[in-house]
Amino acid sequence: MxxxxxxxxxxxxxxxxxxxxxxxxxxxxxxxxxxxxxxxxxxxxxxxRRLSFAGVGDSGRSDLSERHRELVQDGIELDR
Known part of the structure; x- marks a missing residue:
């Protein structure tokens, strides 16, 4: 090629x-x-910039995927 x-x-x-x-x-x-x-x-x-919650999956909490929109929104609001 x-x-x-x-x-x-x-x-x-x-x-x-x-x-x-x-x-x-x-x-x-x-x-x-x-x-x-x-x-x-x-x-x-x-x-x-990566959002601050990246890598929190290691915390052992099982509700992170259920709360992903809330977590992303929190990250966006912190940038303002």
């Missing part, structure tokens, strides 16, 4: 991805040591 074929294939894949998956992929590209320098050269913005 040539670089042009790779680029064309990836462009089509990106066009087909839902927005949430695109954001996830962008975070990976922006933070991966092998790809981050290229993202910086291309003028990509740094990844968005």
């Amino acid at each position: 040539t670089a042009a074929e790779d680029y064309d294939h990836l462009r089509h894949v990106l066009d087909a991805l839902p927005p949430a998956t695109l954001r996830h992929l962008r975070v990976i590209v922006d933070t991966d040591p092998q790809t981050a320098p290229y993202a910086e050269e291309a003028g990509a913005e740094p990844p968005a």
Whole structure:
């Protein structure tokens, strides 16, 4: 495969991805040591700040998925 074929294939894949998956992929590209320098050269913005409740699943509480909208809203209000 040539670089042009790779680029064309990836462009089509990106066009087909839902927005949430695109954001996830962008975070990976922006933070991966092998790809981050290229993202910086291309003028990509740094990844968005993670919400403070990320990782709270280790707390042992079982109601986190039920309360995810409340937790996200709290995180959004803190940014204001």
